[in-house]
Amino acid sequence: MTVHSLTCTAFEGHRRIASGALPDVALAVREVLARGEQAPVLVFDDVTSRPVEFDLRGSADEIVARLASQNDGAETTHATADAAEDAPRGRGRPKLGVVAREVTLLPRHWEWLNGQSGGASVALRKLVDAARVAGEDKDRQRAAQEAVYRFMTALAGNLPRYEDATRALYAADRPRFEEIVAAWPNDVRDYTLRLANAAFATHA
Incomplete structure (x- = not known):
């Protein structure tokens, strides 16, 4: 499974805009875009360098809430998977999940x-x-x-x-x-x- 970071870094052209938690960087990107800057704005995951995209619609509070909701959803998915691994197995079922x-x-x-x-x-x-x-x-x-x-x-x-x-x-x-x-x-x-x-x- 690919590991992704909970932090990212944004650039406007060759200039670094912000680096840190996703909500903080998202709001910094929003400010830059609101000024109508011309240089391309790109955001990178700090582990994989894959592009990070933000939904910047609405107020700052709405943007932060949306990101928090996405993060909570990912954590719930991981917790559900972990619980499934730890769930009691029926009699005769291999404990190690041998296939x-x-x-x-x-x-x-x-x-x-x-x-x-x-x-x-x-x-x-x-x-x-x-x-x-x-x-x-x-x-x-x-x-x-x-x-x-x-x-x-x-x-x-x-x-x-x-x-x-x-x-x-x-x-x-x-x-x-x-x-x-x-x-x-x-x-x-x-x-x-x-x-x-x-x-x-x-x-x-």
Whole structure:
């Protein structure tokens, strides 16, 4: 499941308008738009860099109430899912929610699995769990790289050496990346580097 932040950051062109909780940023964006500013206004999720859209109709109180209602709805959905996981299960129902599905392997694979402690099913579950743990760091890095790239594509695509910065990002070349980004407008530079911390974390 994709993790989204409860905070976001808004830009008017290359200038940062506000950063923080969704209601605070929404009201700041509303003020900017009310002034009739010409530069594009974009809002980014602080974890994924995916665009955040606000319904800015009505008064400030109505906007805040609408966002609070949306957040409460999301929390209720998560709580319902958690309750379903914790609900008592009928007699004979596997406690771990085991699902039987067909797996096709060569004879030598089945022979090896059947010789493992606990049998083929236990051995397969252990192998899958080990692979998941081994891949977590790579998955986190990939998601962080995508977040940086998503933001840079939206706001830095026309800035100097954008393509070089992208190559440095995916090559995990932090010094080169920071050297390139240093020449960008201050607010874009600072937010890009903030996002990039997670992308370079496993290479510190």
